[in-house]
Amino acid sequence: MAQDILQQVEVIIKKTFDNDDVSITLETTADDVDEWDSMTHLELIDAIEKHFKVRFALGELQSLKNIGDMIKLILKKTSP
Amino acid sequence: MKFIKIFFLTAVLVTSILFGFVLSIDPYNKLGINVFNFATKAVDFPRVNKFNMLEHSKKNYEAFIIGSSAANRYPTKVVKDITGLETFNYAVQSATPEDYYAIFNHITHRSHPKLVILSFDFYGLNKFFPVEDMLLISPLKKYLNDVDFEEQKNLGPYKTYFTLEALGDSYKVVWVNLFGHANHSFLENGDYFKEPPAVPPIKISQFPYPPFEFDSNRLELCKKLKKKADDLGVKLIVFTSPLSYEHWERIAKNPELLKNLEDYKIKLANIFGGVYDFTNKGAKNFNDIKYFGDSTHPSVYFSEMILKRLLKPEEMDGEFGRFVSGGVP
């Protein structure tokens, strides 16, 4: 399940950052990706929210700069 | 737990050692301790330095220049060339009449000077301008025994030895005594080290008034000084320390302050039997960094000019440096 989400997130990241060379793992953080800063972060979140049909709280946004935490949160929000 | 114990023990130990070090050096001569028998202390303080320079000098000085830092740059050579007297510059920073008096006592106690040139600062008669702390902890203080003045309770950073400044100064004392030849920031004869002209525009930052109010104790002190000079047969030339035109203008904007300035000249003239006035709008002709380093400190070049005018008054013309005679009620 997590692996599946990871793959979908990777696709979104590549598209949002317009960079096909990015590869991500559960350990990847915003610091590892050059294009990922506070500005593009919001575009990414927006894309992820639309894709998974979830809504993140403002207080959660900072922890989303870590792929592992992001996947966990998506899982939590999408599970019925 | 070991870390915490070692931390506290070492902290107590190091603090004691550092404080003990400062006390053993006693950099401001507050305690009269001199464990290592150092020749000089408090390396940056002219009241100590010049005192010691004079004490240890083999020359027989017959003329002295007294004043605040504004008088630092009067070259002793000019006085010697004109009068033939061996001259010493005894200017100390932020001098007030207490300093003039202590210094006068020191030099007359040591030898019999023939001439004393006193650059008298306007601020020095201001009741609100305090005696410099350093005077009270310098060896000059012993020449103030007959003076009653309100001792400053707050000695600023010097009030306690438990400061980084005291630590730094102690280190400097050791360094100068062990590794440097106890050198001073002054050249022989108390002359100021040569410095190039200052930076335009002339700074006005040193403007310690208002408020201004005449200090009657200090006026009495000046009378005492004059009497001693007369008794000992010392020729005393007094002049008001030059102020830049900007400085004078600022005073002139305040009518009350301007009146104080004029009164100050008259009071001095009455006490000293005349005074040369370098504190007036005549400064306009010398309104350039060639003449003034900042609003209160004349340059070396200008200091020379002023000395020559003082010692050859017959060549003096114009308002700047005019003689204000005494006897005006």
Added chain:
Amino acid sequence: MLFNSFAFIFCFLPVTLAGFFVFNKFDKNQFAKCWLVGASLFFYCFWTLKNLPIIMTLLAVNYFLGRELHSLQPRWPKGILLKLGLIFNIGILCFFKYANFFNDISGSPFELGKLLLPLGLSFLVLQQITYLMDAYEGMSKPRGLLDYLVFGTFFPYLIAGPITHYEELVPQLENKENFKFSPDRFSLGIYIFTMGLAKKVLLAESFASWANTGFEESASLHFFAAWKASLAYTFQLYFDFSGYSEMALGIGQMLNLELPINFNSPFKSKSIIEFWTRWHMSLSRFITTYMFTPIVRLMPSITFTNSMVATFLAMLIVGVWHGAGWTFTVYGGMHGLALVINHIWKKKRKKKKPIPFFGWFLTFNFVNITFVMFRATSLENALQVYKAMLGLNGVVIAKIFGLSKESALIKSGWKLGSMLKPDDYLVLILLVAAFVLILKAKNIPELSKSFKPTTKTAVFCAMIFSLCLFGFNRITDFIYFNF
């Protein structure tokens, strides 16, 4: 009571720590928390009693709002409660911070009297906003009044941050392990505290006097003097504020509590975007989360242009948060503009690798220049310093390296200054030391990760600490107490 005072280090802190651990030892955790609240209030009142009612009102209102926001059946819709809370908090802050300013510029006939900003209010208000937001978004668990009070008054961060979230602090007070005195964490606390203390007492205060003189005499500064003043202030601000934050972190460690890191070697940044992820991080986090993001989300779509507008607005608000006055507004605007330019450039640059040194050089100097605006007492004051930094007031070079009147520099219009004095050497040495520290040295969060309570470290710490004690007699406030 400042952290760098005898009263704090030798009376307040030992008593507070001892009380906390004694209560915990006898399993009176609730008493230990009460003790912390009491100590914190005492700490606050040590400055002035006058502001206590304001602080208590603020805490009381926020506590009740928070309780409603946490509850499953609130009496009013949560959206309305949150809005009320935000209006209340921001209203109080604006009232105390800006009433005087608007009174001054509008010349209104109402005499408000000189309102003084209650100490620490700027930080307290931001922290309370995070509390309400977290409660509203379900990011925090409801707990009792006592936990809230510990969070709201905790003395290490009460006056100047770091802005800490409720969930970052309070759960630590539930962990049984944290009730016990831990020699290792206490040692780490001493270490961090001492390093922060040294930054403040030995470095910041040395730079302070040069910065003050420079800005006071801004009209007569020349080229080198102006750079000296501006660099001195930049270092003063950094060492002062990061020193304070780290002292807070250190005290937290002594109490077994972890606080968020506020500075992460900001001057190693190679772009202004990076700088804001490393400088005053708890504030940056607040801005990004609660200002930048909502502004962007309010806009119809997330486009690059919209994000740029939001960035600029958020930075402008940060500027004004520091104080009413044009200098702070311009300061915020400068940083907003720089971030926008940085983002545009980053977008255009694409794959090309930037040159690290160039990026660092630009970033450092830009920050240094904006701090002139930050420090200046007025726009005019700042312009005077800028003029001098550009060399428009002339260049005076010290008599070194065999410079004489005949050398080319002097002939080209430079003026020859005096010989270097001992104080000038001290300036040079400290400036070099500061550069080495900010660029090469590990920062305190990094150092604390590799910290080992060895004898060598203990002796080193103790020596620095002893030296700092000698600096206590020239106490000046921390810069960020004024914001």
